[in-house]
Amino acid sequence: MDAVCSDLVAEVRAFRQRFPDVRYVDLISLDIPGHFYGKRYPIEMLEKVAAGSALKLPQNCVLLGTQGGLFKIGDYCFNDGDPDAPRRLVPGTLKIVDWEKQPLGQMLITSSGTEKPIVFEPREVLAQVLERLAGKGIFPVVAFELEFYLFDRQLRDGLPQFARDPLTDDADDQPNMHIERLSRFAPVLDEMVETARAQGIDTTVITAELGPGQFEINFGHLDDGLRAADWAALFCRSTRGVALKHNYRASFMAKPYLQHPGSGMHVHVSLYDEAGNNLLAANDQQPLRHAVAGCLELLPHCMPIFAPNHNALRRLSGTVNVATRASWGFEDRDACLRVPESDARNLRIEHRLAGADANPYLVLAAILVGLEQGLETGRQPIAPLNEDRSSGINFPLEMLEAVQSMQNNAQLREGLGAEFVNVYCENKRQDHLAFMQDINAREYRWYL
Structure with missing residues (x-):
C-alpha cells in the first residue's frame, strides 16, 4: 500500500x-x-x-x-x-x-x-491550468465570495416566495443591507456557517445583501486553487440542505427577481512566485495592468462559463454593481475587474462578473488563463473606470452568440484544452435550445 x-x-x-x-x-x-x-x-x-x-x-x-x-x-x-x-x-x-x-x-x-483523466471534467480542467502555472513559477492565492437568496420552502404556482422573517412571520420583502436581518435569520445562517466549517470550509464575513432575503458569505484565502473551488462547490450543497431543515429554500440562481439584484460569484486572485513575492506588485504594478489586460481581452469569449444559462445572462442587465461591459477599476464595484485597496503583499484582482450558479472550477480556470496570457503578452489595458466611465469592451449577452465566440477562440482552446471547449460549448448550446422548447403563458398572451 x-x-x-x-x-x-x-x-x-x-x-x-x-x-x-x-x-x-x-x-x-x-x-x-x-x-x-x-x-x-x-x-x-x-x-x-x-x-x-x-x-x-x-x-x-x-x-x-x-x-x-x-x-x-x-x-x-x-x-x-x-x-x-x-x-x-x-x-x-x-x-x-x-x-x-x-x-x-x-x-x-x-x-x-x-x-486516464476526463479532459472535460471541470476539476481536471482547473487542475491542468494550475499545473501549467506552477511550471511557470506562478502560484495563485484565491478566495471566493458567494451571494444567495433565501425563499420560503413552498413555491406558489411555481414561483418563489419571499422568506418569512422568523421574528415577525412576515415576508422579508424589503430590500436592505441592515444588520438586523442577520440577527433575525441568525438560526439558519449560523447553522449554514457551522455546517460549512464542519466540511473544512473557512467561512469568514457574512453580509445581508441588497435584495430581500439575500446574503453573501466570504471564504478565506487559499494557496490551493482546487481546494478553494472545492469550498465554493461544497458550500452550495450544504447551504441548500441546511435551508430545507429550517423550512427555507436557498438558491444560487443568478437572477431570481427582475426588480432586485442578482447573485454573483466574486473571485479574488493574487499571484505569487516561489519565494512568496506578489507578482502583480512588481515593477510599479505593471504586471497587474498586464494581467488585467489579458483578462479583459479574453472575458467576452468566456461568457458561457461566467453566465452559464439563460437566467444568468439576465443578471447582466444594468442593475447596481453589475458590469454590462468588460471593464476594470480601482475600488470600483461597477467594474468586472475590481482592484481592492491593499498593500503590495496583498495586491489582488477581484473578478466580479460570474453568476453565483456558475461552475467554480471553470470560473477560476478561465480567470487564470486570462491572467496568464496577460502576463505573457504584456499589453496595457483599456482605461480604468476611475478615469473614463465609458471605458469597456462589449461582451455577448445571448447564449448562442456567446457559445460561438468561446468555441472559436484560439487562446481558450489552448488554455483550457480544445476538447473541453468543444464539449462545453456543445453542452451549453444544446442546454439552451432545450430550455427554449417551451411555450409559456406570455407567449400565448402576445401571439395567440
Missing part, C-alpha cells in the same frame, strides 16, 4: 471512529452545469476503495445537462458505449453530512490524477 492509500485508509478509519453511526458515504463530483453526481457507498466499501480498490463511474456523468439529460456531443453519450472512467478519492474531504435525517458522510472524487 503506497503512502497516499495509507493516508486515505487512516482518514476513513478516523472518520468511522468519530462517527460510528454513519453507514453510508456519498462520493460526489461536479458536472459541467455545476451539479453534484456520484454514488452512495457503504462505509466498509469506502475503506476498500481507500486501500486501492477500483472506483469507476460512467464518463458521461460529467456531460449531463441542467435537467440531467444526456446530449449527443461528438461521439460521446450515444456512440461510445457509455464507458466507465476511473475516479479517485480526494484526500481530506471525507466529512459528516448533518443536514440529512440519518447520519451520512460525503467525500469528493475526481478523475484528475488518475491513469
Whole structure:
C-alpha cells in the first residue's frame, strides 16, 4: 500500500471512529452545469476503495445537462458505449453530512490524477491550468465570495416566495443591507456557517445583501486553487440542505427577481512566485495592468462559463454593481475587474462578473488563463473606470452568440484544452435550445 492509500485508509478509519453511526458515504463530483453526481457507498466499501480498490463511474456523468439529460456531443453519450472512467478519492474531504435525517458522510472524487483523466471534467480542467502555472513559477492565492437568496420552502404556482422573517412571520420583502436581518435569520445562517466549517470550509464575513432575503458569505484565502473551488462547490450543497431543515429554500440562481439584484460569484486572485513575492506588485504594478489586460481581452469569449444559462445572462442587465461591459477599476464595484485597496503583499484582482450558479472550477480556470496570457503578452489595458466611465469592451449577452465566440477562440482552446471547449460549448448550446422548447403563458398572451 503506497503512502497516499495509507493516508486515505487512516482518514476513513478516523472518520468511522468519530462517527460510528454513519453507514453510508456519498462520493460526489461536479458536472459541467455545476451539479453534484456520484454514488452512495457503504462505509466498509469506502475503506476498500481507500486501500486501492477500483472506483469507476460512467464518463458521461460529467456531460449531463441542467435537467440531467444526456446530449449527443461528438461521439460521446450515444456512440461510445457509455464507458466507465476511473475516479479517485480526494484526500481530506471525507466529512459528516448533518443536514440529512440519518447520519451520512460525503467525500469528493475526481478523475484528475488518475491513469486516464476526463479532459472535460471541470476539476481536471482547473487542475491542468494550475499545473501549467506552477511550471511557470506562478502560484495563485484565491478566495471566493458567494451571494444567495433565501425563499420560503413552498413555491406558489411555481414561483418563489419571499422568506418569512422568523421574528415577525412576515415576508422579508424589503430590500436592505441592515444588520438586523442577520440577527433575525441568525438560526439558519449560523447553522449554514457551522455546517460549512464542519466540511473544512473557512467561512469568514457574512453580509445581508441588497435584495430581500439575500446574503453573501466570504471564504478565506487559499494557496490551493482546487481546494478553494472545492469550498465554493461544497458550500452550495450544504447551504441548500441546511435551508430545507429550517423550512427555507436557498438558491444560487443568478437572477431570481427582475426588480432586485442578482447573485454573483466574486473571485479574488493574487499571484505569487516561489519565494512568496506578489507578482502583480512588481515593477510599479505593471504586471497587474498586464494581467488585467489579458483578462479583459479574453472575458467576452468566456461568457458561457461566467453566465452559464439563460437566467444568468439576465443578471447582466444594468442593475447596481453589475458590469454590462468588460471593464476594470480601482475600488470600483461597477467594474468586472475590481482592484481592492491593499498593500503590495496583498495586491489582488477581484473578478466580479460570474453568476453565483456558475461552475467554480471553470470560473477560476478561465480567470487564470486570462491572467496568464496577460502576463505573457504584456499589453496595457483599456482605461480604468476611475478615469473614463465609458471605458469597456462589449461582451455577448445571448447564449448562442456567446457559445460561438468561446468555441472559436484560439487562446481558450489552448488554455483550457480544445476538447473541453468543444464539449462545453456543445453542452451549453444544446442546454439552451432545450430550455427554449417551451411555450409559456406570455407567449400565448402576445401571439395567440
